[in-house]
Amino acid sequence: MAGNKGRGRAAYTFNIEAVGFSRGEKLPDVVLKPPPLFPDTDYKPVPLKTGEGEDYVLALKQELRETMKRMPYFVETPEEKQDIERYSKRYMKVYKEEWIPDWRRLPRELMPRKKCKKAGPKSKKAKNTDKDTSLTNTADVLKKIEELEKRGDGEKSDEENEEKEGSKEKSKEGDDEDEDDAADQEEYDEEEQEEENDYINSYFEDGDDFGADSDDNMDEATY
Amino acid sequence: MTQAEIKLCSLLLQEHFGEIVEKIGVHLVRTGSQPLRVIAHDTGTSLDQVKKALCVLIQHNLVIHRVHKRGVVEYEAQCSRVLRMLRYPRYIYTAKTLYSDTGELLVEELLLNGKMTMSAVVKKVADRLTETMEDGKTMDYAEVSNTFVRLADTHFVQRCPVVPATENSEPGPPPPAPTLVISEKDMYLVPKLSLIGKGKRRRSSDEDATGEPKAKRPKHTSDNKEPIPDDGIYWQANLDRFHQHFRDQAIVSAVANRMDQTSSEIVRTMLRMSEITTSSSAPFTQPLSSNEIFRSLPVGYNISKQVLDQYLTLLADDPLEFVGKSGDSGGGMYVINLHKALGCLATASLESVVQERFGSRCARIFRLVLQKKHLEQKQVEDFAMIPAKEAKDMLYKMLSENFISLQEIPKTPDHAPSRTFYLYTVNIPSAARMLLHRCYKAATRKVSEGRSHHCIHAGHGCRGGPAAGDRGDDHSP
Numbered sequence: 001m002a003g004n005k006g007r008g009r010a011a012y013t014f015n016i017e018a019v020g021f022s023r024g025e026k027l028p029d030v031v032l033k034p035p036p037l038f039p040d041t042d043y044k045p046v047p048l049k050t051g052e053g054e055d056y057v058l059a060l061k062q063e064l065r066e067t068m069k070r071m072p073y074f075v076e077t078p079e080e081k082q083d084i085e086r087y088s089k090r091y092m093k094v095y096k097e098e099w100i101p102d103w104r105r106l107p108r109e110l111m112p113r114k115k116c117k118k119a120g121p122k123s124k125k126a127k128n129t130d131k132d133t134s135l136t137n138t139a140d141v142l143k144k145i146e147e148l149e150k151r152g153d154g155e156k157s158d159e160e161n162e163e164k165e166g167s168k169e170k171s172k173e174g175d176d177e178d179e180d181d182a183a184d185q186e187e188y189d190e191e192e193q194e195e196e197n198d199y200i201n202s203y204f205e206d207g208d209d210f211g212a213d214s215d216d217n218m219d220e221a222t223y
Numbered sequence: 224m225t226q227a228e229i230k231l232c233s234l235l236l237q238e239h240f241g242e243i244v245e246k247i248g249v250h251l252v253r254t255g256s257q258p259l260r261v262i263a264h265d266t267g268t269s270l271d272q273v274k275k276a277l278c279v280l281i282q283h284n285l286v287i288h289r290v291h292k293r294g295v296v297e298y299e300a301q302c303s304r305v306l307r308m309l310r311y312p313r314y315i316y317t318a319k320t321l322y323s324d325t326g327e328l329l330v331e332e333l334l335l336n337g338k339m340t341m342s343a344v345v346k347k348v349a350d351r352l353t354e355t356m357e358d359g360k361t362m363d364y365a366e367v368s369n370t371f372v373r374l375a376d377t378h379f380v381q382r383c384p385v386v387p388a389t390e391n392s393e394p395g396p397p398p399p400a401p402t403l404v405i406s407e408k409d410m411y412l413v414p415k416l417s418l419i420g421k422g423k424r425r426r427s428s429d430e431d432a433t434g435e436p437k438a439k440r441p442k443h444t445s446d447n448k449e450p451i452p453d454d455g456i457y458w459q460a461n462l463d464r465f466h467q468h469f470r471d472q473a474i475v476s477a478v479a480n481r482m483d484q485t486s487s488e489i490v491r492t493m494l495r496m497s498e499i500t501t502s503s504s505a506p507f508t509q510p511l512s513s514n515e516i517f518r519s520l521p522v523g524y525n526i527s528k529q530v531l532d533q534y535l536t537l538l539a540d541d542p543l544e545f546v547g548k549s550g551d552s553g554g555g556m557y558v559i560n561l562h563k564a565l566g567c568l569a570t571a572s573l574e575s576v577v578q579e580r581f582g583s584r585c586a587r588i589f590r591l592v593l594q595k596k597h598l599e600q601k602q603v604e605d606f607a608m609i610p611a612k613e614a615k616d617m618l619y620k621m622l623s624e625n626f627i628s629l630q631e632i633p634k635t636p637d638h639a640p641s642r643t644f645y646l647y648t649v650n651i652p653s654a655a656r657m658l659l660h661r662c663y664k665a666a667t668r669k670v671s672e673g674r675s676h677h678c679i680h681a682g683h684g685c686r687g688g689p690a691a692g693d694r695g696d697d698h699s700p
Contacts, residue, residue: 042582043579043580043581043582045579046579053316056316056319057312057313057316058312060312060315060316061311061312064311064312064335065238067335068238068239068240068335071335071336073239073240073244073279073282073283073336073337074239074240074241075240075241075243075244075272075275075276075279076241077241077242077243101278101281101282102455102457104386104401104455105386105401105403105457106278106281106288106400106401107288107290107296107400107401108400109259109274109296109400110259110274110277110278111274112271112274112275
C-alpha cells in the first residue's frame with residue numbers, strides 16, 4: 001500500500017506528544033532481539049508464610065499423597081506381561097483392598113461384564129436384576145446352542161443367540177451398544193459357534209479342567 | 224478452561240488416582256460431555272479401563288452422569304471441582320481447628336473416599352482414633368457420631384443426591400442411569416442410627432502400614448454380613464461451606480488489621496449468626512439488630528451496650544463499607560456487605576502484588592488510577608508527582624502485564640488516533656482473573672517439580688507467591 005508516503009513527509013496519525021516524545025527528538029533504538037529468558041528482577045518475591053498452621057498443612061499434604069497411592073481408587077497401569085513369569089513376583093504383590101461401587105447409583109453400562117462361566121464376586125453382588133437375568137439367559141442360550149448344533153449349522157444359532165441377547169436387553173436404544181458389548185465380551189462363545197470345520201462342537205467335550213485352571217501354574221513346564 | 228488449569232488438573236489426577244484415570248479425566252475436562260464409547264475411542268484405552276476410571280471419578284464427585292435423549296448416558300467432568308483437590312489439606316486443617324481430631328479424621332475420610340455412609344465413616348474413624356490412643360483405651364462410636372452430627376448441623380458435610388425410589392410405579396424399561404435427586408431440606412438430615420460399639424485396634428500381625436509384602440492375605444479383613452442400617456444414604460464434604468468459612472476468616476482478619484480486635488470480634492459474631500441463614504453467594508447478610516448482636520457476643524467479651532453501638536457506628540461509617548446500616552429498629556439494623564468486602568480484599572491483593580513486583584512508585588500510580596477510575600497520561604504525571612519519562616515507563620510496564628488497561632474515547636466518528644482520548648483504567652475483575660491464572664501456573668510448576676524432585680515445598684509454593692493471591696482465588700465473585 002502506497003499510503004501517504006507521496007504527499008507530505010512522514011506524519012504520524014496520532015498525536016506524538018501524547019506518547020511522550022517531542023517532535024524531532026531521536027526515537028529510541030529498535031530492539032532486534034527477543035527479551036532475555038531470565039531477566040534480572042529488581043524486586044525479589046516475598047518469603048513464604050510459615051507458621052504452625054502452614055507446617056501442619058504441609059505435613060498433611062505429604063501424608064495425603066502417600067495415602068492416596070495405597071487407596072483402592074488409585075488405578076495402577078497394567079504392566080506388560082514379561083516373557084517368563086518370575087517366581088518372586090507372586091510374593092511381592094502389595095495388598096490393596098478391593099472397592100466395589102454402589103451399582104444402584106451408577107449407569108448400568110459401567111458395570112463390568114464378566115464371561116458367564118467365571119461368575120466373579122462382582123456379578124454376584126450386583127443388585128441390578130437385569131444383570132442377573134442376562135446371566136441366566138446366557139446360560140440358557142448356551143444350552144440351546146449346543147442342542148441346535150446337533151441339528152443345524154452354527155450360523156443360525158449364532159443369529160438366534162444374538163437375537164435372544166437383543167430381545168432380553170430391555171432398553172431398546174441400548175440395543176446396538178449391548179449387542180456389540182455382548183459380542184466383544186463373549187468371544188469365547190462366538191468362536192465356538194463360528195468355527196467352520198468338520199468337527200461338530202458337541203463331539204469334543206471339554207474336560208473338567210478346561211478353563212477352570214488359572215494361570216498360576218505357568219511356572220511349571222508344560223510338555 | 225485455560226491451558227494452565229487443564230495442566231494442573233492433569234497433574235492432580237495423576238498424583239491421586241494414577242495415569243489411566245488422569246487420561247480419562249483430562250479428556251473429559253477438555254472436550255466436555257461425552258458418552259462412554261466416544262471416550263474409549265478417543266483416548267484409545269480399553270472399555271474396561273474407561274469404566275473403572277469413570278467409576279472412580281464419579282465416586283469422588285469429579286464427574287457427573289446424565290441421561291440424554293435416546294437413552295445415551297453422557298459424562299461430564301467438573302474442572303473447578305478437580306482444582307479443589309489442591310485444597311484438601313486446608314479443609315482438613317480447618318476441621319481440626321473447629322472440631323479437633325475427631326472432626327479432622329471425619330473430614331479426611333470423606334475427602335479421601337468421596338462418598339461414604341455415616342455408619343462406615345464413623346466406624347473407620349473410631350478405629351483410627353483407637354489406634355492412636357494408649358493401650359487399653361478405645362474410642363466410642365457415640366462420641367464420633369456426635370461430632371458427625373455437629374458437622375452436619377453446621378453444614379460442613381452434606382448428603383449426596385439419592386436414587387429416587389420409584390417402586391415400579393412407572394411401566395417400561397428402567398433408565399440406563401439413575402437420575403439422582405436431593406431436596407434442600409433433606410440435605411443435612413442425619414438418619415436416626417444407634418451406632419453402638421467401640422473402635423477396634425488392629426492386631427500387630429495384620430498391620431501392613433508400609434506395604435510390606437505378604438504372601439497370603441485374607442480377601443476381606445472384616446466381612447460384616449449384617450445389613451447396613453443407613454444403606455444408600457451417602458455423605459460428602461460440603462466444600463462451599465468451607466469456602467464460606469475461609470471467606471469469613473479473611474473478612475474478620477481484614478477488619479482486625481484495619482481497626483482493632485474488638486471490632487473484629489463483633490464482625491465475627493455477626494458472620495456466625497448469619498452462617499446458616501444467608502446463602503453463600505448472597506451480596507449481603509440478613510439484617511441483624513444491635514440487640515441480637517449484643518446477646519450473641521461471646522461470653523468472655525463484656526463490653527457494654529453503648530460501647531457496642533459505638534463500634535457498630537464506627538464500622539458502618541468506615542469508607543471501606545464492610546458493614547452497612549440498613550435501618551433503625553431494634554437499636555439499629557446492620558448488614559455485612561459481603562460482595563463489597565470481597566471486592567476490597569481483591570483490590571488490596573492487587574495493590575500488594577503491584578507493590579512487590581514493580582516497586583512503591585508504581586504502586587502509587589496504581590492506587591491513583593484505582594481511585595480516580597480514568598486518567599490520561601498527562602494527568603497521571605501531574606497527580607502522582609513523578610517525572611514524565613518515569614511515569615510513562617511505569618505505566619507501560621503495568622500495561623504490558625495487564626494490571627492496567629486502556630480505554631479509548633474517540634472524539635470523531637472515524638476514530639482517528641490523533642483525535643482520540645486514551646485513558647488508563649483498572650478493570651478489577653479482569654486483573655483478578657489474570658492473577659488467578661498466574662497462581663494456577665505457579666501451582667502447576669510446583670506440583671510437577673514436587674513430583675520429580677520430591678521437593679518439600681511442592682504445592683505450598685503458590686501460597687506465598689503473589690502476596691495473598693490465594694484470597695483472590697477463594698473469593699473472586
